[in-house]
Amino acid sequence: MAVAQQNNEATRSGPLAGYRVLEMGSTVAGPFCGRLLADFGAEVIKVEPIEGDPVRTMGKRYAGKSLYAASILRNKSLIAVDLRSSEGQALVRKLVAQCDVVVENFRPGGLEKWGLGYDDLAKLNPGLVMVRISGFGQTGPYRERAGYGVIGEAISGLRHITGDPDRPPARAAVSLTDYFTGLYAAFGATMALLSRHATGRGQCVDAALYECAFSFMEPHIPAYEKLGYVANRAGSRLPDSTPNNLYPTRDHSFIHITAMGDAVFKRLAAVMQRPGLADDARFASNLARSEHSEALDALIGTWTLTHNLSELEQVLAAANVPATRIFTMRDIFSDPHFKARDMLVDVPDEQLGKVTMAGVVPRLSDTPGVLRTSGGEIGRDTRQVLTDLAGLSAEEIEQLRDRGVIHLPPVNAGAAIAAI
Secondary structure (H helix, E strand, O other): OEEOOOOOHHHOOOOOOOOEEEEEOOOOHHHHHHHHHHHOOOEEEEEEOOOOOHHHHOOOEEOOEEHHHHHHOOOEEEEEEOOOOHHHHHHHHHHHOOOOEEEEOOOOOHHHHOOOOHHHHHHHOOOOEEEEEEOOOOOOOOOOOOOOHHHHHHHHOOHHHOOOOOOOOOOOOOOHHHHHHHHHHHHHHHHHHHHHHHHOOOOEEEEEHHHHHHHHHOOHHHHHHHHOOOOOOOOOOOOOOOOEEEEEOOOOOEEEEEOOOHHHHHHHHHHOOOHHHHHOOOOOOHHHHHHOHHHHHHHHHHHHOOOOHHHHHHHHHHOOOOEEOOOOHHHHHOOHHHHHOOOEEEEEEOOOEEEEEEOOOOOOOOOOOOOOOOOOOOOOOHHHHHHHOOOOOHHHHHHHHHOOOEEOOOOOOOOOOOOO
16 A cells, blocks of 8 residues: 655645645635646645635545545645635735635635626736636526536436436535536646746636536437437446347346457457357447347346356457456455555544545656655644744734634644544
């Protein structure tokens, strides 16, 4: 299992090193966007409410700490500011003047009420890139609706095609659309920074949850426009791609086999000791196989039921036919490929000593991303950031704390690593 580099701002590296990001996003989409930028070297300052980001209440907990927050808040400086106060808003303006990017996911118009909209902030920093994440975008009749990822997923049509056809629409047990949107938002921020090199001007990135989910409906959009075809749930099968399904095994497990290409299907037929299937008119081409998917799936399923899962994995891998069991997290932690690729990284944690989280993706050969530290206590870096970037004195910082504008953890918080 890989071990993260120790946190050292002086040695911050990556393709985004030198850029400073103020993250005012909350829960998942905004923090994931900020996490991606931080993984690749950007200095990300996360602004949380005094009580902490709601993501700190999500996921499983260990020793009183959200393990989800430990991961999604990684590599960031953490400050806690009451943005509803005029003094808190003034602090944000001071910080924005020294940042390249602002990430926010308030409801459209929310920041404008506080004088923190793009037009206001661009006066302080004309090169500012503002990433705006919302349920339905900054314009349109739905712009002021509250929107969580799963709501955007439902409206996008993506939820309608997820699950088994004889059951209500299912969902992945993770905030999938928030992650889509955070990924698009980070991509948009990077493109806007590239554009700024040419123009010297910043701009807004408008990332809507429902649109980011809708973009994954790509094959079904022209199919409706030209054919009136409404895509539906297909269970474990991928429509119009056959065979590409989950099949039962003798030892009461399942294996997913993907062999829709003609050459791959011939190899599968040979492994099944049914080479004639590749010449059968019903199965001789991908189009024909899709037209007769139920018949072919039945034949493959009958064959897989005569073998145990591990045997099937071995013979199919030897024949170069893509196939796998459905991994659980237990499988992942014991898998040699995940280990060899450093996809499980032990990251230093102030309270827990260390915590394992997913490695950085994608992999860059010359300027790879780096994991330095997990997400820490609420307001861990408030004092340091306000001293270094806002130019406040120790006395001014203490006064802001006393008035409830900021949160400062106890001086010794996180100094000792919990012995667990």
